[in-house]
Amino acid sequence: MKIGVAGKGGVGKTFIAGTLARFFAKDFSVIAIDNDPSMNLIYSLGMDPNLRNKITPISQMTKLIEERTTIQGFGPGIYNANPTVSDIPDKFKIIGPDNLKLLVVGTIETPSSGCFCAPNALVRALLSDLILNRNEVIIIDFEAGLEHLGRGTSKGLDVMLIVTQSYKKSLDLSERILNLCKKMEMKNIFIVGNNLEDENSENVIYNWAKEHYVEVIITIPRDPKIEECEVKSKAPFDYAYNFPAVLKIKELYIKLKEIYVKSIK
Numbered sequence: 001m002k003i004g005v006a007g008k009g010g011v012g013k014t015f016i017a018g019t020l021a022r023f024f025a026k027d028f029s030v031i032a033i034d035n036d037p038s039m040n041l042i043y044s045l046g047m048d049p050n051l052r053n054k055i056t057p058i059s060q061m062t063k064l065i066e067e068r069t070t071i072q073g074f075g076p077g078i079y080n081a082n083p084t085v086s087d088i089p090d091k092f093k094i095i096g097p098d099n100l101k102l103l104v105v106g107t108i109e110t111p112s113s114g115c116f117c118a119p120n121a122l123v124r125a126l127l128s129d130l131i132l133n134r135n136e137v138i139i140i141d142f143e144a145g146l147e148h149l150g151r152g153t154s155k156g157l158d159v160m161l162i163v164t165q166s167y168k169k170s171l172d173l174s175e176r177i178l179n180l181c182k183k184m185e186m187k188n189i190f191i192v193g194n195n196l197e198d199e200n201s202e203n204v205i206y207n208w209a210k211e212h213y214v215e216v217i218i219t220i221p222r223d224p225k226i227e228e229c230e231v232k233s234k235a236p237f238d239y240a241y242n243f244p245a246v247l248k249i250k251e252l253y254i255k256l257k258e259i260y261v262k263s264i265k
Contacts, residue, residue: 001260002131002138004154007163008173009144012194015226015236016163017141018044019246022237023253024137025100031089032096033130033140034104041104041141046235047096057106058092059123069118079118085126086133097238101136107143131156145173149180158263159188159256161217166193166201171208178214188259190217192252197222217255220248 005017018041021032034041034057042052058064068083093101105123130138142154154160160181164174174191181189191214193205202219209216223245229236240246 003159004140004157005161006142008170011163019249021139025098029136031101031136036143043233046238057104059106163192166204193219218252
């Protein structure tokens with residue numbers, strides 16, 4: 001199963017992607033992909049936080065990008081749009097709990113100069129290969145916003161989880177993500193309502209989803225223990241396992257596993 005986690009910045013994408021990856025890793029081989037420039041997925045996975053400062057995202061590996069995208073005999077501006085990437089995950093993966101693997105892809109930031117076509121080509125090809133050709137469970141923590149959809153890096157996903165809170169700016173962006181996902185004819189698109197204060201907030205999510213013809217797969221309450229994990233850079237799976245928010249992610253895992261089992265029958 002290939003799962004994408006998208007939404008506005010600050011809605012809890014990384015918490016959900018990382019915790020979900022930990023649940024899947026108990027039963028499956030998992031590669032968690034950090035496609036967000038903040039590179040915070042390592043915290044939610046419960047891996048050594050000191051590694052974060054030692055990791056160079058694939059999108060910033062200048063030498064690798066040049067090696068894979070350069071076409072001999074051609075100058076700048078001409079690049080290979082379909083570079084070889086199948087070996088990259090195994091070369092640059094980091095092993096975490098339960099043999100879970102992390103690949104920090106990063107994203108393409110606005111360049112100060114020069115052409116960023118080659119890095120884009122490598123990232124796009126890598127994510128496409130991970131989604132279409134790997135046998136593991138792939139969980140991608142996408143960068144905030146819409147850029148990944150615009151670059152077409154979400155094609156082929158089995159599930160897109162659109163994480164939202166109940167305030168208007170979050171829901172507005174969720175609508176734009178939802179519309180793009182529908183245009184790309186994704187198989188399963190679900191809303192995850194996160195960090196919800198009360199029943200009224202939950203009702204806002206359900207009413208919005210009904211108006212937009214999309215299913216709410218789970219709602220997650222505001223949980224002070226998760227905020228404590230954020231402050232201390234601790235993995236919720238390890239430090240808040242029996243608290244409400246993590247138990248809701250466990251429910252989400254069970255639902256997604258059921259979808260996967262049905263799809264292979």
